[in-house]
Amino acid sequence: MDITGQDVAQSIINGLCMGGTYILIGLGLTLILGIMNILQFAHGEVYMIGAFTVYLLSVLNGVNLYVAVVISMITTAILGLILERVLLRPLKGQFLSYVCVTTGLSLILQTTIMLTFSKGTKQLPSLYKGSFEIAGAYVSRERVVAIVIALLLTLILYTFLKRTKYGLAMTASAQNREGALMQGINPNLMSAMVVAIGSALAAVGGALGGSIFNLDPYMGGLAFMKGITLIVIGGLGSIPGAVVGGLLLGVAESLLALFFGAQMGIILPLVLVIAFLIFRPRGLFGHD
Amino acid sequence: MALLEARGLSKRFGGLDAVSELDFDVNEGEILGIIGPNGAGKSTIFNMICGTFKPTSGTLVFRDKDITGYSSHRVARSGIARVFQGNVLFPSSTVLDNVVMGAHLHTRLSWFSFLFGGPSARRRDKALRTRAMEILELVGLSEDADTLASDLPHGNQRHLCLAVALAVEPKLLLLDEPVTGMNTEEVSEMLDLVRMLREKTGLTLVVIEHNMKAVMGLCDRIVVVSHGRKIAEGTSQMIANDPAVIEAYLGVDDDAA
Amino acid sequence: MTEQQKRLSKGLVGVVIYALVLALPWILRSGLGVGKGTYWTHILILVGVMILSTSSMRAIFLTGEMSLGTAGFMLVGGYAAALLSAKAGLSPWLTLLLGGLVAAAVAGLVAYPFFRVKGIYFVICTLLLGFIFLYMAGYFKGLTGGWQGFQFYDISPQITVGSRTLKFGTKTNIEYFYLTVFVVSICLFFMYRMEHSRVGMVWKSIREADVLAKSVGVNIMAHKIFIFVVACFFIGIAGGLFAFHVHALSPTSTPANIFHFFTSVYCLMYMVVGGANSFYGPILGTSLFMVLRELGRAVGEYWPMIAGAVLILVVFFMPKGLVATGEYLPVWYRKLRGLFKGKTPSSA
Known part of the structure; x- marks a missing residue:
């Protein structure tokens, strides 16, 4: 079977679009890990809930798709706030406890969604029908919209972190917690904000992912893996890193799948992650 | 031949030279003090000797062996032990167990005996405990052998840290701010203990301290560092009258602890 | 006394x-109201396998590192044992051991690079490793039968004395149960002895104050690698025991999708709920959970949710685990009494 240049181009573009979804998951994960030093194992489920919320609103109740996404962002952010306040804050830095609590939560969320919604495949409606033609490859419009939205949100987040008072405070907390404390920055507020923002972004990611793939209560696990892959490659706590990592991951998966089959597309990036962790733990753009 | 020889020792962090071109000797049986204003690089020196950091350049030769860049456990194996700043202990183990764990290098982890706990293992265990008790007596903690380390009062914890380091049976002992945070009574108690140790065991010691009186009274020789460089070296009298030293400490209280 | x-x-x-x-x-x-006869024996065998896995996971935890690669190493051990028997015709007794050795070898390969990175990254590495093993098993169709897996119904450990053969793996499974108990007991015995020997004290010193441990001459890396390899050896054996019981392996092996990384999470849960600080914690946690799950077949689909909730509750209210119930009861009793008397509980 010959692989044409067109196939490659198509593959790259598809990969970029998938990358957009990954970026949205990765941003939340990298911020939470960078600022709170917690690996939020339930983040994939937050992504999944975002997707299902949009499904609930738009498909089952006829709400306008974009409005549904916004509502989903808000409710997921609230979920994140509750998670932080009730489950994470009281634990005061005990590593084993964080892992247990967040994995327990992920199990609860998966089961809840599975029981709430009927079986059978579900998919979110397309954002845009039809496709463009770029460089001889056909790209569905919705995928382009997906990546545009992802990059836009990333830009907004970046601006927030570098230009606003709270954003700068968050960056400071990520780099030096004690220093930030001494400057009067409230660590609890920082934690709450970062989980809320991260969750909201994951919700959008879920909405985008849900329109490309089928919705399923267990989609969070895979999403979580992608998120981890991306933040390791891109670098912990780094936004540019998350973007580059996400795009790289998407394209790499796509191309590898084209040349070596879908399985390798999944395995090889993981091997890459491990290689990064060993040889360049701070990733492409990270500090530390 | 000095016990420990540092030549051209340097450590650079990013753009900052924490320690530059440091040369000094530690002679067998002496108590050497390293003093200097805050941020002078004293802890970095210890960290380089003990393997926490690798020197950027320079060499460390201990008993004719080049130990530059050795990792912490190899340094311990070579015969150098360290008492850390603050009280670093094994908190949920007893005082006795802490010292026994300090004697790690003198336990032989043999397979058979740990699996089946035979009489030879029990004998070795007993010997370890006896030796640990001896060390505890030396530092005056034999009464507290079964207390949890975290339950000890601050001053006694310091003594325990010393006991743990002694269990290594080192030839060279590094004391990192041994009397910081102590009142006058505790300070003189600790100094007496250190002096007694040196007499009894012939141990060589290097001490980092801020407490001037303590250092002057205890150390045979003193090395003064400032901004990562050696600015003076000699007996306490020579140091006290050295203009460079006085200038480095200008504005700093004599009894800064 | x-x-x-x-x-x-x-x-x-x-x-x-x-x-x-x-x-x-x-x-x-x-039958205890649920399942009859041989069904429970089957469950008990699984409990035995999981006890071995969970206890081994705990052994790694004793040096302060957490591995979520348990499922992955079970896969390696199970597949190695089954393949060596099915394709190379080796005796299952031998391949059970070999499965463990293969798992240990893989662990040895990755141990040094994995332990060089910070704690949380180590967790991620082990998690990803498990994932990689899973997908590799699905990828190499020629060898492993891919995602469909392969079966080996005729192959079981057996002992032949004279003209009589005892096969471990008959309909009643009772001999296989005893085999499992035997193997698991031996492995647990080794782990118990290690933990309660000088080696165990070294692990404790690493766990409590690794900087101090280093400074008294403990080679932390060597010890971590050692127990990681040994633990993965035992986990590999657990995988082999599982394989020769179910006689069919696939990456999505039943029951309960055992090679999926959820299993590693469940092992973590069994360990924490049982009591991570006690040798008996994983044993208690695993048996309790797995048996309760069977008894509660009625709740079926709700199970992961209940498990997750229990895990969270235990972390908050009984961090030392069920093993320490004896310690918690008096405290709770006093608090309850205080509530009823309308005052805040005073220190009794």
């Missing part, structure tokens, strides 16, 4: 419990 008497009574309790365990298949024959 003297030291001697205490040890004797502890030993006696141990013997009684062990005898009970051995008698379990007969006790449970009546």
